[in-house]
Amino acid sequence: MGRGRGRGGRGGGRGGGRGKRQWNGSEGGDGAERSVRPRTDNWQPAIVSNGLFEEYYKGQDICPPEEWDAFVASLKRPLPITFRINGQGKFADRLVARLESNFMQQFTEEPVVIDGEEIEKPHPLAWYPDKLAWQMNFSRAQLRKLPVLEELHEFIKRENETGSITRQEAVSMVPPLFLDVEPHHRVLDMCAAPGSKTFQLLEALHGGPGPATGLVVANDADARRCNLLTHQTKRMCSPNVLVTNHEAQAFPLLRNLLPESKEAEKHFLFDRILCDVPCSGDGTLRKAPDIWRRWGTANGNGLHSLQLKITLRACELLRVGGRLVYSTCTFNPIEDEAVVAEVLRRTKGAFELVDVSDHLPLLRRLPGKQRWRVKDRNTWFDTWEEGQKGIKLDPTMFPDEESDKMPLHRCMRFLPHHQDTGGFFVCVLEKVKELEGPLEPVTLDHRSTRTKEAKAEQRAQQQAAKAGAAEGPAAEGAAAEGATAEDAAVKEEGDGAAPMEAEAPAEQAAVKEEQAEVKQEEERAAVKEERAAEVKEEPAEAKEEPEAEVKAEAGEAAAADGGKSEGEGGQKVGYWKRRREAEQEALYGELPEWGPAIRGGAATRAKEGNSRYRGVDPVVPYVDEQQLAAMRAFYGLAPDCPVPHALIARSTEARPKKLHYVSPAVRDVLRVDVREQLKIIGAGVKTWERQDDKDGLVPCCYRIAQDGLPALLPHLTKQRFTPTVDELLALLEHRNVALPAAHQLHMTKPAAAAAATDVTADEAAADAAEAEAGEQQQQEEGGAAEGEQAGAQPPAATGEQQAAPAAQQQQQQQQQQQDKKPRAALGDALTLEQLKLVTMGCCVALLRPEDAASLDLGAEGEGDDSGLAAAAPFSIACWRGRASINILVSKQEAAQMIERITEARAKLAAKAGQPAAAAAAAAAEPVAA
Numbered sequence: 034m035g036r037g038r039g040r041g042g043r044g045g046g047r048g049g050g051r052g053k054r055q056w057n058g059s060e061g062g063d064g065a066e067r068s069v070r071p072r073t074d075n076w077q078p079a080i081v082s083n084g085l086f087e088e089y090y091k092g093q094d095i096c097p098p099e100e101w102d103a104f105v106a107s108l109k110r111p112l113p114i115t116f117r118i119n120g121q122g123k124f125a126d127r128l129v130a131r132l133e134s135n136f137m138q139q140f141t142e143e144p145v146v147i148d149g150e151e152i153e154k155p156h157p158l159a160w161y162p163d164k165l166a167w168q169m170n171f172s173r174a175q176l177r178k179l180p181v182l183e184e185l186h187e188f189i190k191r192e193n194e195t196g197s198i199t200r201q202e203a204v205s206m207v208p209p210l211f212l213d214v215e216p217h218h219r220v221l222d223m224c225a226a227p228g229s230k231t232f233q234l235l236e237a238l239h240g241g242p243g244p245a246t247g248l249v250v251a252n253d254a255d256a257r258r259c260n261l262l263t264h265q266t267k268r269m270c271s272p273n274v275l276v277t278n279h280e281a282q283a284f285p286l287l288r289n290l291l292p293e294s295k296e297a298e299k300h301f302l303f304d305r306i307l308c309d310v311p312c313s314g315d316g317t318l319r320k321a322p323d324i325w326r327r328w329g330t331a332n333g334n335g336l337h338s339l340q341l342k343i344t345l346r347a348c349e350l351l352r353v354g355g356r357l358v359y360s361t362c363t364f365n366p367i368e369d370e371a372v373v374a375e376v377l378r379r380t381k382g383a384f385e386l387v388d389v390s391d392h393l394p395l396l397r398r399l400p401g402k403q404r405w406r407v408k409d410r411n412t413w414f415d416t417w418e419e420g421q422k423g424i425k426l427d428p429t430m431f432p433d434e435e436s437d438k439m440p441l442h443r444c445m446r447f448l449p450h451h452q453d454t455g456g457f458f459v460c461v462l463e464k465v466k467e468l469e470g471p472l473e474p475v476t477l478d479h480r481s482t483r484t485k486e487a488k489a490e491q492r493a494q495q496q497a498a499k500a501g502a503a504e505g506p507a508a509e510g511a512a513a514e515g516a517t518a519e520d521a522a523v524k525e526e527g528d529g530a531a532p533m534e535a536e537a538p539a540e541q542a543a544v545k546e547e548q549a550e551v552k553q554e555e556e557r558a559a560v561k562e563e564r565a566a567e568v569k570e571e572p573a574e575a576k577e578e579p580e581a582e583v584k585a586e587a588g589e590a591a592a593a594d595g596g597k598s599e600g601e602g603g604q605k606v607g608y609w610k611r612r613r614e615a616e617q618e619a620l621y622g623e624l625p626e627w628g629p630a631i632r633g634g635a636a637t638r639a640k641e642g643n644s645r646y647r648g649v650d651p652v653v654p655y656v657d658e659q660q661l662a663a664m665r666a667f668y669g670l671a672p673d674c675p676v677p678h679a680l681i682a683r684s685t686e687a688r689p690k691k692l693h694y695v696s697p698a699v700r701d702v703l704r705v706d707v708r709e710q711l712k713i714i715g716a717g718v719k720t721w722e723r724q725d726d727k728d729g730l731v732p733c734c735y736r737i738a739q740d741g742l743p744a745l746l747p748h749l750t751k752q753r754f755t756p757t758v759d760e761l762l763a764l765l766e767h768r769n770v771a772l773p774a775a776h777q778l779h780m781t782k783p784a785a786a787a788a789a790t791d792v793t794a795d796e797a798a799a800d801a802a803e804a805e806a807g808e809q810q811q812q813e814e815g816g817a818a819e820g821e822q823a824g825a826q827p828p829a830a831t832g833e834q835q836a837a838p839a840a841q842q843q844q845q846q847q848q849q850q851q852d853k854k855p856r857a858a859l860g861d862a863l864t865l866e867q868l869k870l871v872t873m874g875c876c877v878a879l880l881r882p883e884d885a886a887s888l889d890l891g892a893e894g895e896g897d898d899s900g901l902a903a904a905a906p907f908s909i910a911c912w913r914g915r916a917s918i919n920i921l922v923s924k925q926e927a928a929q930m931i932e933r934i935t936e937a938r939a940k941l942a943a944k945a946g947q948p949a950a951a952a953a954a955a956a957a958e959p960v961a962a
């Protein structure tokens with residue numbers, strides 16, 4: 034078997050029988066076990082054992098010996114589906130009630146058996162607060178056989194899309210629960226993508242009591258995964274979020290300019306930091322069985338130093354009294370306890386492990402290990418003295434007398450068989466005092482293979498191993514070969530399939546670590562270059578001590594980029610350092626006012642040649658007074674409405690496409706970051722979108738984005754109407770609802786606009802036709818502008834379609850006519866009265882207060898003004914055209930809203946003693962056509 038082919042056989046290469054053909058067509062294997070039950074129809078049997086894995090974890094004594102079989106057996110079973118209800122939403126209680134009544138009641142006391150197999154009934158996780166996390170366990174085939182399961186599955190998918198629930202592995206929900214986030218906290222999620230924990234952190238931030246005055250910075254090193262992060266956080270509609278793209282170990286340490294804490298804190302620090310670091314991921318074996326065949330000790334060993342660097346950076350970024358949660362989804366002590374122990378060593382008493390044994394008592398856990406062993410490819414070592422002879426080992430991996438005295442038992446390890454989950458490791462650290470000084474950088478200087486003797490010995494070992502392998506399948510030889518195949522597999526694997534929750538595969542991360550280091554070097558060099566260029570521009574006398582200057586600058590640049598602490602540069606104090614400090618003082622003097630001078634994009638654009646900023650759009654405060662005045666006037670926004678004062682755009686163009694609203698805490702970060710060190714991928718919540726109106730009939734060129742509506746709603750005094758419940762349902766269902774003829778607008782273009790757009794007399798007729806056709810064009814425009822959100826509107830006809838033969842077009846039109854449902858119309862007197870005041874353009878439909886109250890759907894003024902979608906009153910962004918009204922929400926959101934109203938109506942009817950059928954009929958009653 035060639036090296037490149039080793040993937041299939043790698044995991045199973047230890048027990049003989051290699052070379053057998055597997056079900057999945059790959060070579061190799063040793064009769065390795067197959068997982069027992071397909072989760073999906075396209076499920077492929079996979080290798081679900083690995084001798085090295087078992088040998089390693091038995092050697093680490095990771096699981097009590099009497100539980101070993103249960104531990105291993107559970108790793109071979111598919112993971113149950115778990116999901117979490119967004120706890121801050123006003124619908125949370127209703128969702129729980131719905132799960133309990135609509136779905137759970139259908140499961141009787143009797144066991145549910147499908148195809149002879151008893152299935153576990155969906156149930157809340159006992160340890161998660163308020164029944165907000167649920168578990169269910171069935172395959173796709175079973176799902177299809179029991180309608181209630183299928184219905185439940187659809188329900189989860191839909192609610193997940195709209196942000197009401199999040200599908201997330203049970204143990205992955207644990208770290209945020211231990212971070213103890215409060216609304217005023219500044220939170221940093223250092224390795225955040227795809228963002229399920231970030232979402233939890235945001236929930237906690239907005240979870241009260243009181244408004245969320247803090248923020249969550251969600252960071253990830255992988256730019257593509259940052260997009261996942263943006264998507265995930267977008268579902269929360271929080272203005273208190275920033276998404277950044279940095280190597281966490283180099284996350285910028287910003288100078289603190291906030292007047293209230295400027296004296297006390299030199300740097301802008303965080304109250305809570307989550308280090309959910311990249312890891313070898315063997316705790317996710319149940320959802321990513323592919324890890325079985327890729328597993329090897331090199332994965333964990335290779336990630337140890339990155340994990341350490343990230344956590345040490347977090348230690349610098351945390352404020353005294355703050356909390357840091359370190360977590361991994363691996364069982365491996367080298368990535369777990371060893372990292373924690375080294376962090377405690379290096380921070381010299383500034384950090385303490387917190388005893389959280391009384392928190393979440395129903396969550397079963399094992400204490401962290403006080404002692405562990407270190408293994409390279411072949412050999413176990415107990416101490417660094419021995420380990421120096423090993424391959425690619427670091428002293429920081431080993432326990433020692435100092436770590437013996439640390440309360441490492443306060444760490445928590447979650448094993449899969451304890452509560453039918455994945456595996457996880459979590460610990461809570463608190464910063465109890467300032468760091469004594471800059472933390473010693475993590476280098477590879479002490480790596481074992483750096484010594485000549487170790488290298489020679491390593492070669493000898495490898496030769497011996499090869500000889501052993503050639504002679505027969507001796508354990509050592511097999512292990513060595515396994516590792517070699519594993520390397521090949523890693524290389525071959527590249528960006529291989531990501532596990533379900535898209536945690537970064539270990540090997541990928543290991544490879545990335547190296548790339549990251551190179552990138553970091555590049556970035557540092559770029560910063561140096563940039564600073565050196567600045568130096569060049571300085572007056573002649575400024576060049577007296579160029580070397581010292583460059584050194585000082587290098588120190589500062591490293592500090593800015595996080596590579597090293599600022600103090601390092603500070604040690605080379607000299608004329609230039611002092612001079613630079615004076616300049617810095619000027620730069621960092623006062624917190625700049627919110628306005629064009631802040632991150633105006635100029636600095637970022639100037640740096641476009643700098644790899645640090647490549648591909649990152651500028652963040653530009655939007656302060657176009659003319660447009661803002663138009664928005665205020667059009668929507669009747671009170672002068673104290675915070676939204677127009679806190680908008681950012683991602684381009685410097687005069688009328689940017691999208692405007693995001695950012696909370697004061699996010700604005701503070703943007704203001705503090707005077708050197709634009711942060712690479713910002715996303716900020717706040719999209720509140721406005723440009724809606725070009727070529728006719729010039731709409732005085733405000735920005736329409737409200739549904740995501741940002743909750744933040745605007747309390748301030749919106751114009752362009753709003755309250756349809757009846759039936760009308761609202763019709764709007765949601767038909768998406769485009771007609772206005773009676775008397776209420777249609779017969780607006781003509783202002784002369785200037787008409788001239789500008791070269792209007793012909795025929796346009797009047799076109800306008801009439803448009804009104805007749807229910808403003809199809811406007812709908813399309815709305816749909817197109819809705820873009821990523823809705824994605825379901827028919828696109829405007831392209832030139833090609835227009836050129837299609839007339840007969841074909843006619844046929845298509847006929848088909849479209851047939852497909853059309855009867856046109857709904859608005860007819861309620863109050864609605865029409867209100868609509869008289871709503872001019873053409875964007876507007877908002879709200880439930881009438883009495884309906885919201887009777888249906889218990891959250892009336893205005895009831896929410897917490899947090900601006901969160903889940904906490905907002907029932908409202909829809911719409912577009913009023915000449916003859917009809919369109920909605921500007923996605924089909925999924927509309928479906929969810931329909932469901933909520935229908936359900937609330939049925940409940941109300943049931944309360945009133947109406948039979949369910951009558952209630953359902955009432956809910957479905959069509960609006961007058």
Ligand SMILES: C[S@@+](CC[C@H](N)C(=O)[O-])C[C@H]1O[C@@H](n2cnc3c(N)ncnc32)[C@H](O)[C@@H]1O
Nearest residue numbers: 224225226227228229230254255280281309311
């Ligand atoms: C375990 S996953 C994080 C999962 C995430 N916390 C969640 O709950 O959805 C680890 C993440 O670290 C990112 N990563 C890898 N190296 C990194 C680094 N040096 N700095 C920051 N993030 C890094 C990966 O891109 C990956 O998204």
